[in-house]
Amino acid sequence: MDKPATIKDVAELARVHAATASRALNPQTRDKVSPRTAARIVEAARTLGYSPNSAARSLRTRTSSVVGVVIPDLRNPVFPPIVRGVEDALREAGYLALLGNTDGDAERERDLLTTMRGQQLAGFILATSRRDTLPPLGPDVSVVLVNRRTEAGDIASVVPDSGAGVRAVVNLLVERGHRRIAHLAGPQDTSTGVERHRAFLDGLAAHGLSPVGVVVSAAFTEQAGYEAAQELLAGSAAVTAIVAGNDMIALGCYRALEERGLRCPEDVSVTGFNDMPFLDKQRPALTTVRIPHYDIGYEAARLLLERIANPGAPAKRVVLPVQLITRDSVTSPASPA
Template structure:
């Protein structure tokens, strides 16, 4: 008995046109999100239904050869394992897919030379635009995009010179909400666990922390902050140890990032201190599962999915040439109160100093 062939046949535009009773050019327009508006809605729906029924798939490579376009957008992230970027990627990819674009994600780390190398490689592959979640305050990748005329937008972080459109969260408002919260609880000795000064989020949140402290007449002559070298749990623990060594009287820590806040949890545990009984901690970002850590983290919630969608919209406008102006979209964050913050207890600073003295005695 002869075997039936398992090889799937290729469905053509002509076959879809015959099934939908339209001209092949109408099928091409209806199946391309960028030109679908040229086709009557009822006809477009009929074409899409026929294509789905027949199992038609667009040949993007062939389309790219015909039109000189790849319909590919690159997105650079500094650490794909950092769950902050997952909803940003999701929001951007969903919006781009609706317009017929595919997203290529590159995990490029913090090395600017590596970032530039990857961007150059993407450019040779006819990438149509870039969404950069990696930008530093003065960034060579931005220089490259401008020199090459490559459409690009920034997300989550901004460049100091504002040479490209960006979608960011309101860092100043977020820090104000965090400081207001711990002050309202009764804390006065408040420290800031800062991010790297080389990126806008580290720089702006540190500056906003001191602005908020000044509003409450709480700014000290000695800076109450320690800067981490990167946004990671390990760097957060290192910076918190330095912070506690410098000032054992602090009763609250406002961190520039949730991972830094988790590092603060680790440093407190090492020293026999408890959160929030000894020191309250506030994070920033509301990364996934921050409600599941112990204690659940009070933090500043950022609309990461919305950041991604807005960045994709801006990039699509740049690719089409609809909006050549540089725009800065700022989304408002909100405070999420959980169990890592509480009112300072009587003698809290004294207990913190006592814990440090005990550790010193044991070490000696």
């Protein structure tokens, strides 16, 4: 094989000093070179197949151009478009994404973060945060929380507007004539679980109503939603509408209703949260709250890059707007109360 191209070869082809070439090829110092010169250097590097030795650079600068992205489980359909948004924003800045799943398990998360820290990462994007604890990363690490936030400290985050979304769902149900409305809440150690539960109670109270039942689902999964729905339906036979903490819980609820011989929406209306892909093709098509998945990921990565460039800046908390998506799973109750 040919000897690999060096930074000197790149500098020569681009007619600049080696130091300038090096700055232009490092995402963290690229803005010190004029955009036109930087473009010429990047082109020269591409022509020569030059690959910067990031391990050496990482050792010298004590950091890398790799970001850790930690989520509960990629198989939950809410995460792929978020991770794709993260990756696109990182790539535009010359960064790469190291991906890990935790299954929401605190020990698995700790092990993963320890392994990732060994890579001298530039920062972390975490979708696994619990409401009352800080991520086990130390104050010197750049972190942005995505789709979750914490009350335990001052950490940057990008989340959808859970409150506005659930209030819109409750308003829709009340307009359609529902008065006996229950909630299958998400886990109460997550910000999303708590905020949606609060918004559910506030939304009902604004119409002078109280819930006919609230059951907390053990996880944001179809199986946990199924179990929570069984418990709810065994206790509150009079329910005409169920507000689920997310789409997966709503799908579990579909299964529990079917097993009890109840039809959705004729006997019980159901709503979700997230508008995960392909929900429009479910039976019945689920009424839900659309969150801007891709934008949430993209914004989180932009925010992390800001924090890496300026670690002392105040931690922003970004809330993105949501949209009520009305489909077939909601109708008026058979006998309005």
